[in-house]
Amino acid sequence: MSSYLVTGASRGLGFEFVRKLAIDPNNTVIGLVRNKAAADTKATAEGLRNVHMVEAQYTDFSSLKNAAETVKKITGGSLDYLINNAAVVSHISGYKTFEDFDDDFETIEKDLWESLEINLLGVIKTVQAFIPLIRKGKAKKVLAISTGMADLDLINATEIDFAAPYAISKGALNVAIAKYNALYKKEGILFLAVSPGYVTTERNQEEVSPEDAEKAAVLVTKFIEYAPHFKRPLTPEESISAVLSVLHKASIANGDGGAFISHLGTKQWL
Ligand SMILES: NC(=O)c1ccc[n+]([C@@H]2O[C@H](COP(=O)([O-])OP(=O)(O)OC[C@H]3O[C@@H](n4cnc5c(N)ncnc54)[C@H](OP(=O)(O)O)[C@@H]3O)[C@@H](O)[C@H]2O)c1
Numbered sequence: 118m119s120s121y122l123v124t125g126a127s128r129g130l131g132f133e134f135v136r137k138l139a140i141d142p143n144n145t146v147i148g149l150v151r152n153k154a155a156a157d158t159k160a161t162a163e164g165l166r167n168v169h170m171v172e173a174q175y176t177d178f179s180s181l182k183n184a185a186e187t188v189k190k191i192t193g194g195s196l197d198y199l200i201n202n203a204a205v206v207s208h209i210s211g212y213k214t215f216e217d218f219d220d221d222f223e224t225i226e227k228d229l230w231e232s233l234e235i236n237l238l239g240v241i242k243t244v245q246a247f248i249p250l251i252r253k254g255k256a257k258k259v260l261a262i263s264t265g266m267a268d269l270d271l272i273n274a275t276e277i278d279f280a281a282p283y284a285i286s287k288g289a290l291n292v293a294i295a296k297y298n299a300l301y302k303k304e305g306i307l308f309l310a311v312s313p314g315y316v317t318t319e320r321n322q323e324e325v326s327p328e329d330a331e332k333a334a335v336l337v338t339k340f341i342e343y344a345p346h347f348k349r350p351l352t353p354e355e356s357i358s359a360v361l362s363v364l365h366k367a368s369i370a371n372g373d374g375g376a377f378i379s380h381l382g383t384k385q386w387l
Contacts, residue, residue, distance in 0.1 A: 119256060120145040120192045124243060125203025126170065127156045129318035130262065133353035134200055135160070137361065139168045147188055149173050149203070149243075175203055175239030181246035188250060195253035198364070201243055201261040205235040206320060207283050212332035214278045229282040236286035241293060251306060260364050261294050263287045263310040263377060265386025275339040279332060291377040298375025307369050310377040312386055315340065315347075316356040344387040356380055 121138050125131035126148025138146045146168045150156040153172040160168050169191050173184035188196060209228045210218075218225045240261055251257055265271050266280065267287035290310065297308040325333065340347050351359075359380035366382070367373040379386045 118143040118145070119197040120147070120195065120254065121198045121200060122147045122149060122188060122196055122247065123200045123202055124149040124175065124239075126150050127152065127159070129320055130313055130316060130353055130357060131202040132159070133357045134202060134361075135168055136163060136165060137354070137357050139165050142167055145169075145192055147171055147191060149184060151175075175235055175243060178242045178246065181242050185246045185250060188247070192250070194250070195255070196247060196250035197254040197256035197258070199244070199247050199251055199259045200364075201240045201259070203235065203239060204262065204287075205231060207232055207280070210280055210282050212279050212325075212329040215281055217279075225282070229285065232282040232286035233289065236283070237289045237293060240290055244297060248301075248306075252304065257304075257306045258364060258367070259294075259297065259306065259308045260360075261290055261308075261310045262360075263291055263294075263312050265312040265314075265379060267291060268312075268377070268384070268386060270384070271343065271386055275343045277336065277339055294377070295375035302369055302374045305369065307367060307373065308375055309364065309367050309373060311360050311363055312377075312379045313351075313356040313360050314380045315350045315387060316353055317350045318353060321350075340387055344385070347387045351380075 121144060123131050123134040126135045127150045135146055135148045138144050144167065148156060148168060148170045150170050150172060151174060153170050156170040160170060171184050171187050174180045207228050209224065215225065244259060251259060264287045266277065266284045294308045294310040301308065363378065363380060363382045378384065
């Protein structure tokens, strides 16, 4: 029996983690969400039983500490796996380059700070709040969901020049995971950053402007050039099965501590 906590469990890949993990009735699955009532309604509608939705704000350390107290009561004082999945994907710079903002540095600065606040500091605060429970867990594994869009070789090879604040925040997250590995490896706690691949979730099915749709098509063309085998985005089910397999296989003994790898367990992002 294992206990899992998944952040950003309300929708997308976070909800898929929860759904998939809850299939095993021996697992204790906890979803961290910003709106518990809505998440409970969705979980019930999907027929999920052994899932506990707990509310927290990733910007607020005391709210995360309170959530850790709630989780402590649910699990009996420990946590095996912490999966940091929640992230903001900017609508402002998603398909814009630095140059597109021209002299509007205020907008780009605001956008970058928001990306860092959720995607980097939100994870750091969550780790700090839950590390006492992880220390008492059996598996002792902390995962951060990153993105291949933060891989320097991919950026340089594809020349994907938009969505810089998002990529910067995830690049910084990868460094934070390596720093946590440097700090906690000696205690036997595995830290790992994994990209889930390119996945169809509600987010990338949202209606976008014709200009952004054009950029999205450019993105797919660049993906195909970079990885000629790439045919289509993964389904959440395919992606999360692969990510969980990487997570379960990874170990400090195998040299995986602090690594930044894909859902394939390699540096192949697509
Ligand atoms: N989908 C892909 O192709 C892809 C590719 C590479 C990496 N990823 C990564 O995979 C993870 C999940 O992505 P997804 O596609 O499932 O995204 P999603 O559908 O947009 O879901 C994002 C989750 O993060 C939470 N979140 C969003 N903005 C937030 C904010 N400002 N403050 C706190 N929580 C916030 C959301 O909670 P609320 O419901 O409360 O807003 C939601 O649960 C992310 O880390 C993303 O960067 C995805």
